[in-house]
Amino acid sequence: MDFAFNEEQLMIQDVARRIAQEKIGPSAEHHDRTGEFPLENIRLLGENGLMGIEVPAEYGGAGMDPIAYVLAMIEIAAGDAAHSTIMSVNNSLFCNGILTFGTEEQKQKYVRAIAEGREIGAFALTEPQSGSDATAMRCRAVKQADGSFVVNGKKSWITSGPVARYIVLFAMSEPDKGARGITAFMIDTEKAGFHRGKTEPKLGIRASATCEIEFTDYVVGPEDVLGKEGEGFKIAMGVLDAGRIGIASQAIGIARAAYEATIAYVKERKAFGAPIGTFQMTQAKIADMKCKLDAATLLTLRAAWVKGQGQRFSNQAAIAKLTASEAAMWITHQALQIHGGMGYSKEMPIERYFRDAKITEIYEGTSEIQRLVIARNETGLR
DSSP states (O other): OOOOOOHHHHHHHHHHHHHIIIIIHHHHHHHHHHOOOOHHHHHHHHHTTTTSTTSOGGGTSOOOOHHHHHHHHHHHHHHOHHHHHHHHIIIIIIIHHHHHHOOHHHIIIIIHHHHTTSSOEEEEOOBTTBSSOGGGOOOEEEEOTTSOEEEEEEEEEEETTTTOSEEEEEEESOGGGGGGGEEEEEEETTSTTEEEEEEOOOSSOTTSOEEEEEEEEEEEOGGGEESSTTOHHHHHHHHHHHHHHHHHHHHHHHHHHHHHHHHHHHHHOEETTEEGGGSHHHHHHHHHHHHHHHHHHHHHHHHHHHHHTTSOOHHHHHHHHHHHHHHHHHHHHHHHHHHTHHHHSTTSTHHHHHHHHHHTTTTTSOHHHHHHHHHHHHHOOO
């Protein structure tokens, strides 16, 4: 087993680290405080191939593998989680599904613009009354005689919704068929019938704009059906598997930033005449933080490797996402505890890491859903 990274993987990791340290990290507090969408930084990520890491060069991407994606995501997330959320949606949820199920025309039109950072993409599955239960969606797409569809309904918690030009939408086209009646569509937000709601005031990842969107007699041409009619649920679940690798990577980046800040702090901060890093209670926390961080990293790299081999990776992705997200929450909690009052203050980034970590246990499948996925894959029972 070879744990070494190749030259391309190390190159994209270095590019991501440089941008995170020089551009993203220094602006993270401003974007978190104001909630301002970091468009300039996102454009920079696109120009450097980070918005389409696994997208082939013929569609404007970097043409790299899932390992490279994980390495880059970790670096960006360590700089700021909100930036990595935008990056993850564009890479995993938007581009991945179109590359797998889209036509050549759809790839050229939608993937290239996103991979090059010229436009922002989004993924619309969740609705106000249906989160984990995607089959309960009420958004309807009614087929017309000419092959087009008329869409009506709402979607909620749409990451990048306030700024996205293109959206992968999932709507019920044949309600009587349940999950097999869901179809995926490509949406251009500049067309009539598309409306954006207010931007959500979130606990964390505040610079990653999120909103509700609504469709009122929005017309989708047959050329913008993604995959085949009725394949929407399959497409969504496959895309979410890839997305979970991205969120696991994000969680690792957040956890690493909190861990590294803690290591520096316990060497400098003194109490009772000695650095607090010499205290056994602190050392125990540090050891556990490191073990959880390394375990999450290795499990995520495993999931990415399996994906890169073209094998089914649903279980590995769920294991990575569950482990990494819960590790991030635990590590940032311990980091805040070790920093004490300073960790609770907005003068330091620790409280931001703590707030940002929580969402990794929720979106793209809650921890509870990951446990269901893992258990069902292991037992074969439903």
